[in-house]
Amino acid sequence: MITNEKNIMRVSEVQRERYTLIGEMGEIGAKLKGNLYNSGDFPVVGDYVEVIFNPYGDSLIEKILERRTYLSRPDRSGHADGYVKTLVEQPMAANFDYVFIVTSLNQNFSAGRIARYIAVTVQGGGVPVVILSKADLCDDVDKSIAEVKSVSDKTDIIAVSSLTGMGMSDLQKYFKSGVTIALIGSSGVGKSTMLNAVAGKEIMKTSNIREDDGKGRHTTTYRHLFVLDNGVTIIDTPGMREIGVCGIDEGIDDTFSDITELFSQCRFNNCRHDTEPDCAIKKALETGELSEKRWRLYQRLYDENFKANRMKAGYRK
Ligand SMILES: Nc1nc2c(ncn2[C@@H]2O[C@H](COP(=O)(O)OP(=O)(O)O)[C@@H](O)[C@H]2O)c(=O)[nH]1
Ligand SMILES: [Mg+2]
Numbered sequence: 001m002i003t004n005e006k007n008i009m010r011v012s013e014v015q016r017e018r019y020t021l022i023g024e025m026g027e028i029g030a031k032l033k034g035n036l037y038n039s040g041d042f043p044v045v046g047d048y049v050e051v052i053f054n055p056y057g058d059s060l061i062e063k064i065l066e067r068r069t070y071l072s073r074p075d076r077s078g079h080a081d082g083y084v085k086t087l088v089e090q091p092m093a094a095n096f097d098y099v100f101i102v103t104s105l106n107q108n109f110s111a112g113r114i115a116r117y118i119a120v121t122v123q124g125g126g127v128p129v130v131i132l133s134k135a136d137l138c139d140d141v142d143k144s145i146a147e148v149k150s151v152s153d154k155t156d157i158i159a160v161s162s163l164t165g166m167g168m169s170d171l172q173k174y175f176k177s178g179v180t181i182a183l184i185g186s187s188g189v190g191k192s193t194m195l196n197a198v199a200g201k202e203i204m205k206t207s208n209i210r211e212d213d214g215k216g217r218h219t220t221t222y223r224h225l226f227v228l229d230n231g232v233t234i235i236d237t238p239g240m241r242e243i244g245v246c247g248i249d250e251g252i253d254d255t256f257s258d259i260t261e262l263f264s265q266c267r268f269n270n271c272r273h274d275t276e277p278d279c280a281i282k283k284a285l286e287t288g289e290l291s292e293k294r295w296r297l298y299q300r301l302y303d304e305n306f307k308a309n310r311m312k313a314g315y316r317k
């Protein structure tokens with residue numbers, strides 16, 4: 001029976017033009033209806049969509065419901081006409097509450113990278129939670145926590161070890177029914193192991209570090225979005241080492257609100273915070289109210305975002 005009733009379902013997997021949707025009736029396969037296909041706005045994992053249900057084959061996705069939160073990253077590899085390098089937006093997830101930014105404490109830990117993830121998350125409307133994994137492999141966990149605090153003091157930071165159980169109880173407060181948590185971070189940092197530890201059973205496939213080369217990943221049951229027994233939805237984004245930034249002006253302003261506040265206190269409103277007199281930034285750096293490290297981090301992120309914005313604007317012309 002084909003009904004005209006509008007069903008709202010959630011996108012759990014995207015594979016080229018095929019989508020997997022989950023809803024009360026379980027899991028179904030779907031394709032885009034022509035009008036949506038032509039609109040150029042394609043569903044991403046986490047989207048709620050209106051579907052025309054077809055029990056005999058692929059159901060049709062008619063409409064994407066308005067996104068509450070959204071995470072994407074610019075991909076610089078795209079080439080437009082004339083071989084100009086362009087920024088193509090790569091969607092990662094939609095409609096999450098929290099973004100767990102997972103970095104392991106044993107390999108190339110970088111507070112700067114965490115700060116950019118925070119800015120990207122805030123821009124997307126989500127609440128960032130910094131998770132420092134594999135604490136059992138680190139001699140000085142407090143030092144790393146302090147480092148993250150020095151670049152972002154407003155974010156919850158939790159050091160965890162799936163091996164010893166450290167930090168697991170602190171994570172529990174985010175696992176409330178109806179909440180959606182998106183995970184971001186390189187593959188191999190221990191995201192799946194951590195979720196299994198929190199859930200107390202194997203809900204995600206884990207793999208050794210070699211999953212970097214892609215072997216053994218994506219088993220048939222693998223989904224990028226799944227619902228835990230306790231009603232929490234998890235979105236596992238594809239592992240990535242770095243995240244580029246573009247169009248995250250508000251996210252940066254928010255993450256570094258202390259700095260933007262200082263700007264308003266400089267004597268000249270076009271102060272370059274260089275040689276100008278009565279510069280609030282220079283004063284804050286002298287007193288230590290603002291750390292050199294945080295200031296440099298802000299400048300780097302601001303510049304990168306500014307250049308990316310220009311690059312994108314150029315392409316749009
Ligand atoms: N020592 C230690 N190893 C861990 C921990 N968590 C995960 N691992 C190991 O790290 C590797 C990658 O873990 P996995 O959960 O698959 O990472 P994911 O790619 O981020 O999902 C596996 O070999 C795990 O056994 C931890 O807390 N401590
Ligand atoms: Mg994993």
Ligand SMILES: [Zn+2]
Nearest residue numbers: 266271273279
């Ligand atoms: Zn100034």
